[in-house]
Amino acid sequence: MRQHLHGKRWLVISALFSIPAALALLVRFTSPDVPPRGLEFLLGMMLLPQLLIPLVALLYASGMIEDEQEEQTITYLLVRPLPKWGIYLVKFLATVTTxxxxxxAFTALAFAAIYVGSGVPFAEWSVRLAKIAGLHSLAVTAYCSLFGLLSLLTKRALIVGVVYIAVIEGLLANLPFGIRLITVIYHARMIAYRSLSFVVTTPHMEEDIAAEAWQLNLREDPQLLLHPAASTSFTSLAMGTIACVVLAAWLCSQREFHVKTPEKA
Incomplete structure (x- = not known):
């Protein structure tokens, strides 16, 4: 955890995570008629989980082992009587904790920027905050397991990870095709949709903004019987996370690590 929090990386990530709160304040000052729940959806259920959370997971998880090699500190871990898979698991736990x-913390900051002073009771939006923060934590854990595995499969984990975020999680997960069943964000959305209401009420109409944005065809399937239940999505994320961690730990135990040595003068 100390390795994750030193240097400029955490400052850059904190700046990225502050964007939703800054946008919330900007919108509230410039367009005060925007419904708080609509703003919550755009920032808390679109911007954060679709872009910022996977990106932060990628920046941290892709460097779990690579950073140790680049800084030539992995030797101090390998000379200790510790199994390589154990080293990976501990570094994964530190990454997930961070x-x-x-x-x-930054989900709570975004919610505060959206709701404080809006007239919505704290008891109402604090419950939504707890559920969405828990859901975001589940998603970032799944992403960390995936990108940690990816870092052991390729040296270009950052590039491959960015492509995965943009194409798989960003594009294909938004289309009504079967491939979205293997994405993190789709299962996170199904848990959110089945446990929270995303109906926005305006003076002229009521609109389920999540159903439209997430391509959920409520006209033909009003009960969403063609989509997994919340428990199924939770199990899928949990089992996928465990599978990625176990496979990555095994790969780490089989790998021979080569460290850089100072060049002779």
Whole structure:
């Protein structure tokens, strides 16, 4: 955890995570008629989980082992009587602890920027905050397991990860095709939709903004019987996370690590 929090990386990530709160304040000052729940959806359920959370997970998880090699500190870990898979698991736990703490804290900051002074009772939006922060924590854990595995499969984990975020999680997960069943964000959305209401009420109409944005065809499938239940989505994320962690730990135990040595004068 000390490795994750030193240097400029956490400052850059904190700046990225502050964007939703800054946008919320900007919108509230310039367009005070925007419904708070609509703003919550755009920032808390679109911007954060679709872009910022996977990106932060990628920046942290892709460097779990690579950073140790670049800084030539992995030797001190390998000379100790510790199994390589154990080293990976501990570094994964440190990564998850760091990313979950940052995710929860800045999700709360975004909600405060959206709701404080809006007239919505704290008892109402604090419950939504708790559920969405928990959901974001589940998603960032799944992303960390995936990108941690990816970092052991390729040296270009950052590039491959960015492509994965943009194409798989960003594009294909928004289309009504079967491939979205293997994405993190789709299952996170199904849990959110089945446990929270995203109906926005205006003086002229009521609109389920999540159903439209997430391509959920309520006219033909009003009960969403063609989509997984919340428990199924939770199990899928949990099992996928465990599978990625176990496979990554095994790969780490089989790998021979080569460290850089100072060049002779």
């Amino acid at each position: 990313t979950v703490a940052l995710t929860a």
